[in-house]
Amino acid sequence: MTDGLTAQELSTYLLCPRKYEFEHVTGLTGDTQQNQDRFRQLLRKAICTGHSKARKNDADPHDTALEALDSTWELYADATNHHSTQQETTEKARARAGIDAYFDTVGAAHLERIEQAATICGRSVIGPNIILTAEIQGQQVGVNVDYIMAGESQIVGIRLTDRMWGSKVPYESSDDIAENHFDQGEYEPEKVGTVIRARIAEEALSQYMSSDMESELTYLSVLETTFEISGECQAEIEQRPMDQFLVDSRQTIDDAIAWIAGNISDEIYSPEEAFDNQDYWNGSFEQVVENSCKYCPYAAGCQEKIRREVIFDV
Ligand code: SF4
Numbered sequence: 001m002t003d004g005l006t007a008q009e010l011s012t013y014l015l016c017p018r019k020y021e022f023e024h025v026t027g028l029t030g031d032t033q034q035n036q037d038r039f040r041q042l043l044r045k046a047i048c049t050g051h052s053k054a055r056k057n058d059a060d061p062h063d064t065a066l067e068a069l070d071s072t073w074e075l076y077a078d079a080t081n082h083h084s085t086q087q088e089t090t091e092k093a094r095a096r097a098g099i100d101a102y103f104d105t106v107g108a109a110h111l112e113r114i115e116q117a118a119t120i121c122g123r124s125v126i127g128p129n130i131i132l133t134a135e136i137q138g139q140q141v142g143v144n145v146d147y148i149m150a151g152e153s154q155i156v157g158i159r160l161t162d163r164m165w166g167s168k169v170p171y172e173s174s175d176d177i178a179e180n181h182f183d184q185g186e187y188e189p190e191k192v193g194t195v196i197r198a199r200i201a202e203e204a205l206s207q208y209m210s211s212d213m214e215s216e217l218t219y220l221s222v223l224e225t226t227f228e229i230s231g232e233c234q235a236e237i238e239q240r241p242m243d244q245f246l247v248d249s250r251q252t253i254d255d256a257i258a259w260i261a262g263n264i265s266d267e268i269y270s271p272e273e274a275f276d277n278q279d280y281w282n283g284s285f286e287q288v289v290e291n292s293c294k295y296c297p298y299a300a301g302c303q304e305k306i307r308r309e310v311i312f313d314v
Pocket of ligand 1 (some may be wrong): 016032
């Protein structure tokens with residue numbers, strides 16, 4: 001927990017202020033994302049356990065990560081609504097393939113850089129879910145990363161995920177994600193959310209670096225591509241350094257963080273009030289309705305959604 005707002009909370013507000021209220025003020029939990037979130041959490045826990053035990057006991061990180069997956073699988077499976085045994089078996093094969101791909105390609109190099117980060121930062125550098133905090137435009141904000149690694153010129157927070165698209169991490173480095181959203185009203189709240197996370201991580205990690213170093217957040221998906229060879233599931237990882245999306249948008253993102261934090265502090269949870277008739281974002285509540293309401297786990301109890309349906313019926 002942080003004293004301020006987390007990147008997750010800021011992103012949820014950007015998606016829909018009423019959704020933010022349901023989740024973070026009223027304390028309701030929707031069901032839509034839970035299974036996928038649990039699966040990501042399982043992968044994060046297994047990989048971080050591999051690194052932790054390798055550092056403490058000189059254990060093989062790959063073997064240890066697979067053991068961690070096996071030992072927590074039953075708990076995960078009990079909490080998850082698998083439709084069939086076949087679905088559960090397939091999902092476990094995918095998880096193992098993702099862990100294999102991670103340790104076959106980057107695991108050893110990352111462990112070395114985790115050691116360097118531990119020396120530089122003098123703090124815990126392996127999570128999952130280490131909270132980094134920063135102050136941006138007077139707002140205390142925080143972000144979760146799964147581990148921190150460092151080299152000669154860089155200190156990097158790594159956020160593990162199953163697939164980039166599942167986290168809505170942007171692909172197009174040439175796109176000005178933040179400017180497009182805020183200046184032109186192109187509704188991309190989840191992508192902007194990942195850029196907000198990157199900005200907070202960059203600022204938070206900068207406290208540990210020397211003047212000739214840079215800091216950044218990198219998303220690392222362990223199941224970006226999956227395929228079958230001889231009946232076995234194989235996976236490929238992908239890494240996406242997020243500094244490419246911050247090049248010209250730091251000021252825009254910092255302003256956005258201050259705007260959202262100010263609205264939350266003023267308890268503005270009505271999407272109309274937050275998004276219509278304001279100068280900051282060239283969008284409107286209509287975009288929330290068109291894009292987010294149909295996937296929202298709170299739709300059945302949401303006054304805005306119900307009111308719109310009543311108006312439509314009349
Ligand atoms: S149903 Fe629509 S308006 Fe209501 S909380 Fe969900 S996204 Fe927001």
